[in-house]
Amino acid sequence: MWTRSAVTALESGTEDKAFYERKLKTAQFYMSYWTVQTRSLRKQVESSSELMTQLEEADFDL
Amino acid sequence: MTIQFVLNELLNIYQRTELKGFDEIDADLADAILQGVADFTTEVMLPLNGSGDVEGCKLVDGKVIAPKGFADAYKQYVDNGWATLTCDPEYGGQGLPECIGVFATEMKTATNMAFAMYPGLTHGAYAAIHAHGSDALKQKYLKKLVSGEWTGTMNLTESHAGTDLALLRTKAVEAGEGRFAISGEKIFISSGDHDLAENIIHLMLARLPDAPEGVKGISLFAVPKIMVNADGSLGEANSLCAAALEHKMGIHGNSTCVMNFDAAIGELIGEPHQGLKAMFTMMNQARLGVGVQGLGVSEIAYQNALAYAKDRIQGRGLSGVKDPSQAADPILVHGDVRRMLMAQKSFNEGARALIGQQALWLDEAERHPDADKAKAANKLAALFTPIVKGFITARGFNAIYADPWHHRSGLDVDSQRSDGA
Structure with a gap:
């Protein structure tokens, strides 16, 4: 979606240049801030799921 | 992304004339409808958001009374036809696509989620009866549910x-x-x-x-x-x-x-x-609606936070004085405030694009003349429904209760309830 948005912004950015530049900057920020988190989140899910199933009820006690 | 950008340039809905009914809408019509919703939600629903939450509903002699102003606002909502937007014309609806309807819902939720839930649940009930009810049930209930x-x-x-x-x-x-x-x-x-x-x-x-x-x-x-x-x-x-x-x-x-x-x-x-x-017809509608709620509250939280960040002055920018006319600079100059705001803004814009796409898949599933394409769109919608609901609401919650608190110094905890942030 973001790629499509950026391409659209690049292609359309003549009528309201500032608007489309904001779209590009927002897309750039999303990629650098949010998208990079997907790797660590995937790792978190994959590495912890096996341990989750191995936990005993008593393991939750203090 | 603004709503018009999503509809007009990202999803190109006005070129999707192969979808039943899409040839009857254009950008001018959609803009006029969405502007009407924007005016109603801003002028009628938003002023009741804070007072409605403080007053709450009352249970008196076995009957529930909504907060002051809600009944009058709901009458206006019905009289103006806002309940009918995406419903079947056979029962008095306007037949607009879901991809337009979801953004009306975003504005309703952003301005007054408590109020928006009254027609929101109604739409789910309409969808279930419409999809699974007998003709007799449809005749009995749908027109009144569609009108609100x-x-x-x-x-x-x-x-x-x-x-x-x-x-x-x-x-x-x-x-x-x-x-x-x-x-x-x-x-x-x-x-x-x-x-x-x-x-x-x-x-x-x-x-x-x-x-x-x-x-x-x-x-x-x-x-x-x-x-x-x-x-x-x-x-x-x-x-x-x-x-x-x-x-x-x-x-x-x-x-x-x-x-x-x-x-x-x-x-x-x-x-x-x-x-x-049958209930899951209603649930899928409701799940998309819940995702839109996440976006709506996150968006108004962002708009309030941005206004505050431009107004509130504290300290000076790291690279030097930005506004010498004041005793301090607006907090928008500070890097961490910028990070929080841009994180929220970019999330909202991405969520809005995803919700628009999800709604368009639902429209394709219902309106595409090619059965295979309709089926494929339905599968995509089914795949993304829990993502739209779970991801956007989880982030929406953070947008309201986590980041804005940092730069609003905890004011929301106290009494700033009426602005929805």
Whole structure:
């Protein structure tokens, strides 16, 4: 979606240049801030799921 | 992304004329409708958001009264036709695509989520009856639900059965003439009772006497608050009531009720024991709606946070004085405030694009002339429905209760409730 948005912004950015530049900057920020988190989140899910199933009820006690 | 950018340039909906009904809409029409919704939500719904939450609903002599102003606002909502946007023209709807309707919902939720839930639940009830109800049920209920003169609810949860509906105990027994007597208690029923509409149609899950165990033994029923006569006029009150109000944070203006049904008369929707399937029509609609709620509250939180960051002065920018005319610079100059704001803004814009795409898939599933393409769109919509609901609401929650608190210095904890942030 973001790629499509950026391409659209690049292609359309003549009528309201500032608007489309904001779209590009927002897309750039999303990629650098949010998208990079997907790797660590995937790792978190994959590495912890096996341990989750191995936990005993008593393991939750203090 | 602004709504127009998503509809016009990202999704190109006005070029999708192969979809049934899309050839009747253009950018001017959609803009006019969305501007009308924007005006109504800003001028009528937003002013009631804070006062509605502070006042809350009241249960008086077994009847629920919505906060001051809600009934008048709802009458305007119905009179202006806002309830009818995406509904079937055969029953008085305007037949607009979901991809436009979701953004009307975003604006309603952003300005007053408690109020927006009254018509929101109604739309789910409409969708379930429309998809699974008999012709007689459709004739009986749909026109009034579409117009908003009557509202709807969904009654799933019982105190011991939330996510696991296999445990539900509410019973339905035949009462003659194709009707059923339904008894049980339901909790967390949004818009369960109120004084906004003359009738409320409760869609509820219950078990028939011969029902198999588990979720395969659940049937769906339409149970009116006031019985509806053969000529469509209202008859006697049904044997059901709101037993108590429940109090959900931030939406005290919506009547969340414990509902008691004591041999209340209802009619079956769809086939016996197929209630979960029918209910999931409503649930998928509701799940998309919940994702839109996440976006709506996140968006208004962002708009309020941005206004505050431009207005509030504290300290000086690291690279030097930005506004020498004041004793300090607006906090928007500070790097971490910028990070929080841009994180919120970019998330909202991405969520809006995803929601628009999800709604367009639903439109394709319903309106595409090529059955294979319709089926493919339906599969994509099914895949993304839980993502839209879970991801956007989780982030939306953070947008309201985490990041804005950092740069609003905890003011929201105290009394800044009326602006929705």
